[in-house]
Amino acid sequence: MKKTTENTLYDVAELFKNFADSTRIRILHCLFENERSVNEIADLLNMNQSAISHQLRILKNSKLVKNRREGKTIYYSLDDDHVYNIICQGIEHVEE
C-alpha cells in the first residue's frame, strides 16, 4: 500500500465527517436503491425541506452525491460506489 501521509489523514477525517451525522447517513441510505427528489427525501425522513437541502449541499460539495434536474424537480443520487461500500461496512460493524 502507498505511504499514508499526514495530509491524507486530514482528508480522511474530512471524508468521515460527512458520515458522522444521522441525517446525512439517512439521506445517503435512502439513495441506495433509487435516485430521489429533495421533497421525496424530506418526506421519507420526515424533516423539513430546508434542512434536507442544506445537508444535500454538503454531500454535493464533498462529491458524495450528484444531481440532475428534470423540470422543477432535482433528483439526487449517490456519486460513487465507495459511498455505498463505506456505509455498508459501517452497518456491518454496528450490526455485530
Place this chain on the structure above:
Amino acid sequence: MKKTTENTLYDVAELFKNFADSTRIRILHCLFENERSVNEIADLLNMNQSAISHQLRILKNSKLVKNRREGKTIYYSLDDDHVYNIICQGIEHVEE
C-alpha cells in the same frame, strides 16, 4: 442483507463520529502496526498528553481501541479489524 432499521443508521452515524476528527484518525492510524503508550502517541502526533488521553477515552468507550497496563505505562491498540478496514477504505477513497 439484513434489513437496515432507522436505529441502525443512528448507530452508524455514531460510529462514524469517531472517525470524523483528525486527531482520532491519526491516533488510530498510528496503532495500525503496533500498540503504543499514551506518551508515545502524544509525541508522535506532537500534541499534549491530556488531549490524547481525552480522545483515547472516546475511542475506548466506543470499543475501537483496547488497552493493557504494564507498570506505569498503558498500551493502546486497535480493538477490531473493522476499525482498520473502515479507515483503509477511507484512505482509498481520498487517494483516488
Place this chain on the structure above:
DNA sequence: AATATATATGAACAAGTGTTCATATATTCA
C-alpha cells in the same frame, strides 16, 4: 514515606455544526 513518572479527569472556553425561519431563485402552467 517521599518523589518521580505515566495517565486520567473536570472545568472552562473557543470554534464548529445542524436546524429553523424567512425569503430568494428557478421552472412550469394557465
Place this chain on the structure above:
DNA sequence: TGAATATATGAACACTTGTTCATATATATT
C-alpha cells in the same frame, strides 16, 4: 404575465465538540 411548485440560501440560535490548564490517581523507585 402571474400563480404555483420545487429547491436553495442566508441569518440566527442552540447545541456539541476539541483543546488547554490544573489537578487527581496510580504505579514504581529510593
